[in-house]
Amino acid sequence: MKVKDLMTANVSCCQPNDTIQRAAQLMQSVNCGSLPVCENQRVVGIITDRDIVLKAVAAGKDVHTKVSDCMSRKVITCSPDTDAHEAADLMAQHQIRRLPVVDTSGRLVGILAIGDLATVDIHVNEAGDALSRISERTQSQSAVH
Structure with missing residues (x-):
């Protein structure tokens, strides 16, 4: 299965000169x-x-800080066209x-989330394995000293 079959195509994005407040508002509006x-x-x-x-x-810093x-x-x-297994890796x-999913000219055409891989039966275990590998570093970094 290809990434194009699993990705979200209508992706919100912000620009480098946007404020972090604007970015946070966009995240809130699309729940991400x-x-x-x-x-461009x-x-x-x-x-x-x-x-x-x-x-x-x-x-x-204040809310007017640039993204x-x-x-x-x-x-x-x-x-x-990336294979979903390769994307998980x-x-x-x-x-x-x-x-982020980009076309041959580098333009944003979608985004693939770890949860998108988990929605397809053949990728459930792979998504879980990838999430475990992603989370290993996060858990070890967040250890209380």
Whole structure:
């Protein structure tokens, strides 16, 4: 099965010059925890609710802080024709839960979430395995000292 068969095609995104307040409002309106950051429909970053909390709120920055000041710039993507198994491996390898999907010209055409893999019977175990591998690092990093 290909990523294009599982991905969400209508993806909200924000721009680097948007404020983190605008990004948070978009996340609220579409009920998600991350947004691709795009310029000219090309992905240049990802911003998560966690990025906003840790890089802005915890640092005492205000709601007018630019998305570009908080976003992650290293973005792992795949194409619509990527095999779903390969996408799950990418998510596990890079410990990410969402994978922007871009066409051959680099334009955002969708997003694949770990939960999308779990909705298809043949990928349930693979999604669970990928989530376990993604969560391993997160759990070890959050150990209380």
